[in-house]
Amino acid sequence: DGGITQSPKYLFRKEGQNVTLSCEQNLNHDAMYWYRQDPGQGLRLIYYSQIVNDFQKGDIAEGYSVSREKKESFPLTVTSAQKNPTAFYLCASSAREAGSNQPQHFGDGTRLSIL
Amino acid sequence: EDQVTQSPEALRLQEGESSSLNCSYTVSGLRGLFWYRQDPGKGPEFLFTLYSAGEEKEKERLKATLTKKESFLHITAPKPEDSATYLCAVQAPGTYKYIFGTGTRLKVLA
Numbered sequence: 001d002g003g004i005t006q007s008p009k010y011l012f013r014k015e016g017q018n019v020t021l022s023c024e025q026n027l028n029h030d031a032m033y034w035y036r037q038d039p040g041q042g043l044r045l046i047y048y049s050q051i052v053n054d055f056q057k058g059d060i061a062e063g064y065s066v067s068r069e070k071k072e073s074f075p076l077t078v079t080s081a082q083k084n085p086t087a088f089y090l091c092a093s094s095a096r097e098a099g100s101n102q103p104q105h106f107g108d109g110t111r112l113s114i115l
Numbered sequence: 116e117d118q119v120t121q122s123p124e125a126l127r128l129q130e131g132e133s134s135s136l137n138c139s140y141t142v143s144g145l146r147g148l149f150w151y152r153q154d155p156g157k158g159p160e161f162l163f164t165l166y167s168a169g170e171e172k173e174k175e176r177l178k179a180t181l182t183k184k185e186s187f188l189h190i191t192a193p194k195p196e197d198s199a200t201y202l203c204a205v206q207a208p209g210t211y212k213y214i215f216g217t218g219t220r221l222k223v224l225a
Contacts, residue, residue: 004158031211042217043159043202050211058212090158094211101147101166101206104213106158 002027006091006107012115013078013085021076021110023091030096032074033104036060037088046089049074050096078112086113117142117207121216128223131192136219138203139185148186150179151202153218159202193223 004025013019025032031050035043045058049068063082068074074093078085088111092104122137140148147166151159163172165181172179176197178189188201200218207214 006158033213040217043204043215045212048211092158096211101149101164103147103149103161103164104159104204105161106151108158109156111156 004091004093004105004107006089006110008110009108011110011112013112014115016080018077018079019112021078021089021091021112023074023076023107024072025074025091025093025105025107026072027093027095027105028071029093029105030071031094032068033092033094034058034064034066034074034076035090035092037090037109043090046076088112117205117214119203119205119214119216121201121203121219123219124217125220126222128190128193128221130194130223130225133189133191133193135190136188136201136221137185138188138216140203140205140214141184142205142208142214144208146206146208148181149204149206149213150186150188151204153200153202162201190221193221195223195225197221198223 007022033048034046044060047066049055065077090109091107094104095102118141120139150162153159163179168183176191180187200220202218204213204215
């Protein structure tokens, strides 16, 4: 079955450490997204990519970095510059068909905590 | 500013007690409104897309409707398994960004 796989499910970060969250999709979608979800705040966009080798900052990109070297993969690195990284991170993808809105499909998230 | 507001924040229903969730939006040139269901510790699951005012979509006990300013998710005779957070989103005009509301937490009691 096609879908989005996020790993790991749980991740712990030490002070001064960078950590990378994995996101892989086999839906053949061009667009991919990273969101952060905190209680009571809804989903906030970190980065998104419409096509391989191209990505744009979302609303809360500071302290995060991404790469998009393959269509299937969109890893997110939470750097030591992100001072409040504890959150639930969601990866999504969508088709990029001209002239129509397409829904996003989500992975099951990675919960990141500080040690 | 493009914005999506959902109400109520939380809703408790008895099994079989029908109700509606609201999603109001201020977006110029709506290109689509999306409803999702999210269970605790899971990613959102896509339910419906609505494109134009007057459109309705149904799935089991759920029916979504759309007007020019808001959308409703009607839940008919809910069951405990319908308990979840329901999210509404629109796509920002001219971009591939999506704007999400903060969701309605629904609890259906047996």
